[in-house]
Amino acid sequence: MRKTIFIIFVFIINCFIQTNVIADIHEDINDLKPGAWYEIAGSDLESIEYDWSPEPVPTKNSIGLPAIMSTWSGGAYDTNSKRLLVWGGGHRGYGGNEIYGFNMDTGSKAFTWSIVQNPSKYEVINASDGYSNYYSDGTPGSIHTYNHIAYYPLWNAMVKIGGIAVYPQAQGFAEFDSYDFDTSSWAASGTFPNSPVGAKHQSIVVNPNNNHIFVLGEGSNRQVYEYDPDSNAWTTRTPENIGGAWIYYIDLEIDPVNNYLVCVGRGVYRRWDISQYDENGYIKTIASTSSGPQDIVNSTYATIEYDPVSGKMVAWQGGKDVYALDASTDAWSFVQGGPESATPPEFTPAGVYGRWAYVPSLNVFMLVTSTSENVWIYKHFPDVADDIAPEIREFTVPETIDSKTVPICITATDNVGVSGYLVTETSGVPSLGDSQWAIEAPISYTFSSNGSHALYAWAKDISGNISEARSKIVSVTTDFEPPIITLFELPDKMTELMINVTNLNAYDNNTVTGYLINERNVPPEANSADWLDIPPKAYQASGSGVV
Numbered sequence: 001m002r003k004t005i006f007i008i009f010v011f012i013i014n015c016f017i018q019t020n021v022i023a024d025i026h027e028d029i030n031d032l033k034p035g036a037w038y039e040i041a042g043s044d045l046e047s048i049e050y051d052w053s054p055e056p057v058p059t060k061n062s063i064g065l066p067a068i069m070s071t072w073s074g075g076a077y078d079t080n081s082k083r084l085l086v087w088g089g090g091h092r093g094y095g096g097n098e099i100y101g102f103n104m105d106t107g108s109k110a111f112t113w114s115i116v117q118n119p120s121k122y123e124v125i126n127a128s129d130g131y132s133n134y135y136s137d138g139t140p141g142s143i144h145t146y147n148h149i150a151y152y153p154l155w156n157a158m159v160k161i162g163g164i165a166v167y168p169q170a171q172g173f174a175e176f177d178s179y180d181f182d183t184s185s186w187a188a189s190g191t192f193p194n195s196p197v198g199a200k201h202q203s204i205v206v207n208p209n210n211n212h213i214f215v216l217g218e219g220s221n222r223q224v225y226e227y228d229p230d231s232n233a234w235t236t237r238t239p240e241n242i243g244g245a246w247i248y249y250i251d252l253e254i255d256p257v258n259n260y261l262v263c264v265g266r267g268v269y270r271r272w273d274i275s276q277y278d279e280n281g282y283i284k285t286i287a288s289t290s291s292g293p294q295d296i297v298n299s300t301y302a303t304i305e306y307d308p309v310s311g312k313m314v315a316w317q318g319g320k321d322v323y324a325l326d327a328s329t330d331a332w333s334f335v336q337g338g339p340e341s342a343t344p345p346e347f348t349p350a351g352v353y354g355r356w357a358y359v360p361s362l363n364v365f366m367l368v369t370s371t372s373e374n375v376w377i378y379k380h381f382p383d384v385a386d387d388i389a390p391e392i393r394e395f396t397v398p399e400t401i402d403s404k405t406v407p408i409c410i411t412a413t414d415n416v417g418v419s420g421y422l423v424t425e426t427s428g429v430p431s432l433g434d435s436q437w438a439i440e441a442p443i444s445y446t447f448s449s450n451g452s453h454a455l456y457a458w459a460k461d462i463s464g465n466i467s468e469a470r471s472k473i474v475s476v477t478t479d480f481e482p483p484i485i486t487l488f489e490l491p492d493k494m495t496e497l498m499i500n501v502t503n504l505n506a507y508d509n510n511t512v513t514g515y516l517i518n519e520r521n522v523p524p525e526a527n528s529a530d531w532l533d534i535p536p537k538a539y540q541a542s543g544s545g546v547v
Contacts, residue, residue, distance in 0.1 A: 022110045029362055032379035034416055034462045035338035037320060040111050043102070043375040045069075045086070045368070048113045050098050055122040058095030060168045066371045067093030068100070072144040074353025075368065076151040076158055081105070081181065084357055084366060084375075085116065085158055087149060089142035091165035095125040097135070097142040099158065099179065102375055104359050104366065111375075117184065130169025133177075139186050140177045141166035147203045147251055147303070147353045154211040154229055156181050161215055162195045162202045172199035176227075196225045196234045205252040205261070207274065214261055214274070216252050224261070224272070224283065237283045238272075249351060253304045253313050255327045260286070262313060262327050265302030271327060292332030292433045296323050301351025305358045305365065310381040310463070316356050316367060318347030321439075322380065331433025335380070335419060335462060336440075344376040345369045381462065382416055389465035390414035395457040397472040404448070404478055410441040412459035412467060422458045427471070432464055450476050450510060483508040490539075497541045504535040 028038055049065050057064040063071065073088020083101040088094075098119035103109045119125070120135045125142070128135050135141045143163040152159045158179045164172045176192035179185070195202060197217035204215045213227040214237070224238040250265040259275035261283065271287040278284065296302050296315040304315040304325065312324040320337025337343075348369050355368040365378040396409040412418045420437035422430050423445050430437075437460065447453055453476060456469040489502035506512045514531035516524050517539045524530065 022106075022108070025111050026106065029364060029377055029379075032364065032377070033338060034379055034382055035320075035336065035419070036341040036379050037337060037344050038377040038379075039342055039344070040375045040377065043111060043113070044373060045100060045102075045113050045371040048100075048115065049371075050096060050115060050119060052096075052122060058122060058125045058167070060092035063093040065094060065096070067091075068096075068142075069352075069355065069368070069370050070348070070350055072146050072164075072350045074145045074147050074149055074351075075355040075357065076149050077354070077357035077359065077366075078151045078158070078181070079153060079360060080151075080156055082359070082361055083116075084355065084368065085149075085151065086355065086368065087158070087160075088145040090144045090163075090167050091130075091170055092168050095128065095142050095167035097125070097139060102366075102368065104362065116181075117179065125167065128167055130166050131171055133163065133166060133173035133175040134189060138189065140175070143167070143173075145353070146201060146249070146351075148201075149354065150204050150206050150213070152178065152206055152211070152213070153208070157187075159204075159213070161204050161213070162197055162200065164201055172201075174198045174200075193227075193232060193234055196236070197221050197223075201249075203250055203252045203263075205254050207254050208256050209259070214252060214254070216250065216263055218250070224263075226274075235281060237274075237277070237281065238285075239280075239282065242270075242285075249301050251302045251304055251353075253306055255306060255311075255313065257308075257311060258328055260327045262304070262325070264297055264304055264315075264325075265299060267298050269297045269330070271330060287330045290325070290330040290332055292435055293323060293334050294332070295334075296325075296332065301347075301353070303352055303354070303356045305356055307358055307365075307380055308360070309363055309383070314358075314365065314380055316347075316352070316365075316378070318345075319343060322378070324380075326433070329433060331431070333420075333432060333437070334439060338417070344378075345373050386416050386461065386463040387465065388415045390418050390459035390461050390467040392457050392459055392467050392470040395455075395470040395472055397455055397474050399473070400475045400477070402477055402480075404450070404476055405444050405446045406455075406474055406476070407444050408442060408455070408457075410457050410459075412441070414459070414461045414465075416461055416463065418459050419462045420460045422460075424456045424458070425453060427454075427456055427469060429466055429469075430458055432460065432466070447476050450478055452476075479508075479510045481509050483512050494541075497543070499539045499541055501535070501537055501539060506535075 068088040071093040075086040082105040083103045086100045096119040099117040101116040102113050120137050124135050124137050144165045148163050149160045160177045174194040178187040201218045202215050215225050222241045225234045226237050253262050261272040261274045263270040269290045272283040274283050304313045307314050315323045320343050322335045324333050363383050367376040390412045392412050394411040421441045422437050456471045459467040483506045486507050487503045487505040515535045516531050
C-alpha cells in the first residue's frame with residue numbers, strides 16, 4: 001500500500017513539474033519580441049528515437065535516424081493537431097518510414113516529440129530492393145522527402161507527391177500518397193492520381209482557399225500543375241519548360257490573400273496569379289524578377305513560409321537574420337535578428353524545407369535543423385498590428401568638411417524595434433524594398449561631388465513603418481589644387497590708367513569661381529571683396545609706369 005501511494009505521489013510531482021515547464025515555455029514564447037529567437041531546451045528528436053532492438057537500425061551507410069533530416073528530407077506543419085510532422089530518410093541512409101511529430105499545443109505533451117506512426121517491421125524494410133515506391137506491407141518506403149510533403153487539412157492527412165530514393169536505392173517515383181490521421185493509416189496505392197511531373201523532384205504547396213494542391217516539376221518537365229480534390233484530377237497550369245533549367249530544391253508558397261503562387265530558389269523567381277486562368281487554362285505570370293537582396297532567390301535550398309500577420313513570405317538561411325518577401329511588389333527585405341537574441345544553428349547542408357514552419361496559434365515560426373539539435377522558435381511580427389513609425393532622435397553631420405566621406409551619427413527609437421536605417425540626398429520617402437537600407441545605423445556617408453548638400457536620415461521598423469526624415473546641410477570642399485591662368489593678355493601701352501583686359505582665361509580641376517587682378521605678386525585673400533564672378537574687362541591701374 002505504501003509503495004502504491006509513493007508511486008502515485010511521485011507521478012503527481014512529475015506531472016506538476018512538467019506542467020510548470022510547459023507553462024514557462026509558453027510564457028517565454030509569448031514574451032518574445034520581433035526578431036528574437038528562443039531555444040526549447042531538451043527538445044531534440046533523438047531523445048525519442050524509435051527503438052529497433054534487438055534488430056539493428058535499418059541503414060546501409062551507418063547514418064541511421066539523422067537521415068530523416070540530413071539527407072534532403074522535410075516536414076509539414078499540421079494545423080489541426082498543432083504539430084510539426086517530420087518524415088524522411090531513404091536511399092542508403094535510413095529505411096525507417098515512421099512519422100514523427102513535435103507538439104506545439106497547450107496540453108500535457110506540449111513541446112515534446114512523439115512517434116505519430118510506427119515504421120514497417122524490420123524484416124519488411126530489410127527486404128526492400130528500392131525499386132518500388134512501397135514496401136511489401138503496402139506502406140510508402142522511406143524516401144528523400146525534400147519539399148514533396150504537406151499537411152492537407154481537407155483530409156486531415158499528410159500527403160506525399162512523388163519522391164526520390166526509396167531505401168536503399170536512388171529511384172524516383174510519381175505516386176501520390178496520403179496518411180490519414182483520423183484512421184492512422186496510409187491510403188491504398190492508386191487511390192489518387194500520380195503526379196504528372198513523373199518520377200522526378202517536385203515542390204508542392206496547398207492553397208488554403210480551396211484545398212487545391214499545386215506542384216512544380218523539374219528537369220524536362222518544368223511546369224506547374226493543379227490538383228482538384230473534387231475531380232481527383234490534375235490540370236496543367238503553365239506552358240512547357242518555363243523558367244529555364246529548374247532542378248532540385250526550388251520551393252513554392254502561396255499568398256492566400258492576394259492569390260499569388262510564388263516560386264523561388266536556384267536563381268529563379270516567379271509570381272503567378274492563381275485566381276484566374278487564360279483561354280488555355282494557364283495561370284498568369286505576373287513577375288519573373290524580384291528586387292532587394294537576392295540571397296533566397298539564389299540559394300540552393302530555398303524555403304519560404306507565408307506569415308498571415310505581416311502578409312509577407314519569410315525565409316531563413318542561417319543565423320539570427322531572416323528575409324521577408326512582399327509578394328505584391330516582388331520586393332525582398334533583410335530583417336535583422338534581435339541584437340540580444342539567442343542564435344539558432346547554422347543552415348544545414350541539405351536544407352530544412354518544411355521544417356521551417358509558421359505556427360498560427362502562437363504567431364511564431366519554428367525551426368528544426370537536425371535530429372540532434374533542439375527546436376527553435378522565432379518571433380517575426382507583433383501579435384497586435386503596429387502602425388507607429390520610428391522616430392529619428394538624433395542626426396549629427398558636420399556643417400563643413402574637406403572630404404567627400406562625411407562622418408554621421410544617427411539614433412532612432414521605435415515602440416517595437418528599429419529594423420533599418422537609410423540616408424538619402426532627396427526628401428522623398430524611400431521604398432521599403434530599397435537595397436540601401438542598413439540593419440545598423442551608418443557612421444558615414446560618401447558624396448559624389450563637392451558643394452552644398454542636403455542629407456536626410458530615415459528609420460523603419462519590422463512592420464513596414466518609415467519615420468519622418470531628419471535633414472542636415474553639409475558643405476563639402478575637397479579641392480586643394482589652385483586654378484591655372486591659361487591666358488592673360490593686356491595692351492603693350494595705354495595712355496590712360498583704365499587698362500582694357502584683352503583676354504583672361506583660367507582652368508580648374510573643379511570650377512573657377514572668381515577672378516581678380518592686382519599689382520602685387522602676392523595671392524589675395526580668398527574672402528576679398530575684389531573677386532569677380534566673371535573675368536574682368538578692364539583694370540584700374542594705381543599710377544603710370546610699368547604694370
